[in-house]
Amino acid sequence: MSDNLRTRFLSTSLIVGFFLLWEVLCIILNVSDLVLPRPSEILVTMYNRFPVLWPHILQTLSTTLIGFAFGVTIGVALGVIVGTSKVAYAVAYPLLVGFSSIPKVAVVPIFVLWFGSGTTPAILTAMVICVFPIVVNIATGLATTEPELEDVLKTMGASRSEILWNVGLPRAMPYFFASLKVAITLSFVGAVLSETVASNMGIGFVMMTASSNFQVSLVFAGLILLALMGVILYAIFSLLERRITGWATRGNDIAIT
């Protein structure tokens, strides 16, 4: 426990130290706040403009989460299909790899072309960007299930769907949650990307407008808000992961002694 506390203390002081160094270097080197505003200035801007920023925060969060939810649903469905069938795995894998290697920035203009600017392309970008890690992880989890575990249920006369529900899916859960942590961060990137290109709402849009008006401290305020939101979303999914798949890491959280 004391080790844990020490790690926490060190990581907190690293974060604080980073911002302190930033502040101090800006003062010593006399950096113009048009280039790099000091953290204290950014904080003040964030506080003063918060009523204006709040709806944009909500917009970015909701598009991210809606896109993420769609992405997870589609990703799990595709992952189960690809992971349970050897044929589907062999046939679909090259196509999936091809899709996932497309830079997702490239799809934003297409979505804007189809759906106009605004919320829809942001949701769609958040969705497509997070589908592939989920598909690949679910499929890997299912495809690498030990045959012995499946044999246990087969000898009981279990159907294919019973084996999937009782062995395959629980076995794939650690893979699924590992991918969720990656996917939520990617969704977030996707939503902000689309807002930056084509939207009049969201933190991405705020940063775009602020930078064209040379409100540099507002740009940085947006950046820090994005980082905060990203960390919080990541933390939520880490917590869920530890709760649900503790058996895979033999975590002390679930040990009953």
Place this chain on the structure above:
Amino acid sequence: MNMTSNIPAPTLPIATPETTPASVRARSAIELQAASVVFGTGETAVTALSPTTLKMASGEFLALVGPSGCGKSTILKLVSNLIRPSAGVVLVGGREAAARKLRIGMAFQNPTMLPWLTIEQNVMMPLKIVEPFKRSYRQDKKGAFRDRVHALLKQVGLGDFANHFPWQLSGGMLQRSNLCRALIHEPDLLLLDEPFGALDQFTREELWQIMQDLYLDRAPTVLLVTHDLREAGFLASRICVMSARPGRVISDEPVTLPQPRDIATIYSPEFVEMTQNLREMIAQARSS
């Protein structure tokens, strides 16, 4: 350590009449008619089991012994319908193995407990999957089924470990849970694939006794695959010896010692003589 005498066994019917009519139990439980298994085709084909004929009556405890790679485990896989015979017929309860006429419980050499479930949930798994239990699983999983699992765990000395996860248990404890999972749904046919192989001598002897008690208590038909001759002699009512790859049954003898047997039996002259004979037979099978 006679566990059946001081702890009453869970009072449950040995077989549910609707799934297992008396006529089925009276017929031979397992029948292999020139069943063989070949993996692959052409030049790379591997014969796992050459045509084998074997018959087992209900209530028998048959031990299959033989050198490794002779197809012992293949026979178990045929009976449990994990693989199909390449030629010949495998009848279980008078029907093809795929028809699942008999309720089967199986324990492998590895305990293969599902790591995300507690021991209780693992042992309860057959009740979730196998008819007729699965019909009432939702109502009974917190009540009757749970009591049943706990009673069986207590019988093998795991009463306090129901809520532990598999990785918190020792190898011997896991193997006990494995036996419980194979027995919880009162199978007509119990298939054991070297379940005591990876254990130390003392734990093994302890589990032999537990196994014998469970067998005498519930009277299923048991097919045990092992390469431990003393294990075969201690537990079985009949021993079949198989020849080396590709396997074939070369000897088929009943064990005449009365049951229940005591661990001390293993060191009696007639027991030693029996295992010596088996040993020579297998040694010959290996060299030929």
